[in-house]
Amino acid sequence: xxxxxxxxxxxxxxxxxxxxxxxxxxxxxxxxxxxxxxxxxxxxxxxxxxxxxxxxxxxxxxxxxxxxxxxxxxxxxxxxxxxxxxxxxxxxx
Numbered sequence: 001x002x003x004x005x006x007x008x009x010x011x012x013x014x015x016x017x018x019x020x021x022x023x024x025x026x027x028x029x030x031x032x033x034x035x036x037x038x039x040x041x042x043x044x045x046x047x048x049x050x051x052x053x054x055x056x057x058x059x060x061x062x063x064x065x066x067x068x069x070x071x072x073x074x075x076x077x078x079x080x081x082x083x084x085x086x087x088x089x090x091x092x093x
Contacts, residue, residue, distance in 0.1 A: 036053055037050060
């Protein structure tokens, strides 16, 4: 999951322009993101932890967005895209 978090490039760009972040700060940011998902602190994120935290984040974002339409760009073959496709398959079925 750390690879997926790093692909988000949280601090590596500023308004689309690449910047050189402090490596220690970058490490702390990604570790803090991982800890948000790893509820039982065993060093890995299981499906229940991922589902619970993703749901919490999506509900928080939805609450902030209100009724505004939203589009999201997902990288091909990314973990998040696979999760979205999986959930869409459950809705259609």
